[in-house]
Amino acid sequence: MAELKYPLITDTGMVVQAACPVIISASRSTDIPAFYADWFFLRLEKGYIRWINSFSPNLPYYVSFEKTRAVVFWSKNPAPIIRDISLLNIRGLSYYFQYTLNDYEAEGLEPGLPPLSERIDTFIRLSKKIGKERVIWRFDPVLLTPTVDISEILNRIRYIGNCVSPFTKKLVFSFVELKYTRVKRSARVFHFRGLTKEEKQEFICGLIRLNQEWDLNLAVCADETEYSPHIMHNKCIDDLLLAEIGRDDPELVLYLKSAGKDHGQRPACQCIRSKDIGQYDTCLHGCMYCYATDHEKAEKNYQKHSIMPGSDTITGDKLKDNEPVIKDIRMFFDI
16 A cells, blocks of 8 residues: 655745654654653654654655554653653543563663663553553563573563563563674674574473463564464554554544554564654664664764754754755645
8 A cells, every 4th residue: 555645844844745654653763762752742742753764864754743643652761751741641642652671781781771670660650650551561682691591581580570560461572683783793792692492482481480470461572483372472563452542532443443564564573554753773772682773873863863852853864955845735735
């Protein structure tokens, strides 16, 4: 299906074509709640963002919020966004959080994160504020090191789960992907690895045993393997959850009835269609297993953002001289 675009007047008065997604993903590519919460709410007020595709940076892509009815947030530290979360309620938007809560502190694999205890407190505070159905716990990715075997990773998950299981309904996990060059390089330096088929099954059995105490919904992300009847295949952008959260929003409910799979994601991904508004190379968490971030570029991009925090792009990039614009808005109408 061809993507429909509509006229949009930018901050500088230009008229451009913009996509108008119903569901916004914020974001698989960076941690908007942790580092760009103020930017997000400012751009929500402005009504649009200019998205930069890292693979085609010279092709501008505008995203309007005119038809947006739901936002799915992804974060490892959503504390900075909690203060203003009521602004989404005022706008009548449905939303929930994919909250990644790992414990690789001793290995130094997530150096930019707050201490685990602080992140657990944030999880509980967010859940109490917006409801536990809107805060999904992710342990992502699962990996092993010379000092972290299956027993140790399950012990760490047990500790976190005992703290947060009363404040969520679901635990999503995935196994580390080593197919990316950047991740392979980090794995050699920091000595982490993926799990064998036998180790994955041992992990699954252990997780199911732990869940006898928690009674959470267990799901694996973007993985075609059938591990157990107790493990579902996750939809991170989830039509059923959005239908529950947004049941009083007729526009969202109507859209969800026909929303199909997001073909822009990996084949094993079960997510429905959304538009991600994040940008690669902008996250400052410094996670060593991340495929989406060059950490030196991220620091530079954050400095650019700090100079122009209200720009229509996360990084404050200026328009290119050859920016294609619509010179006459009448071309969209019978005028």
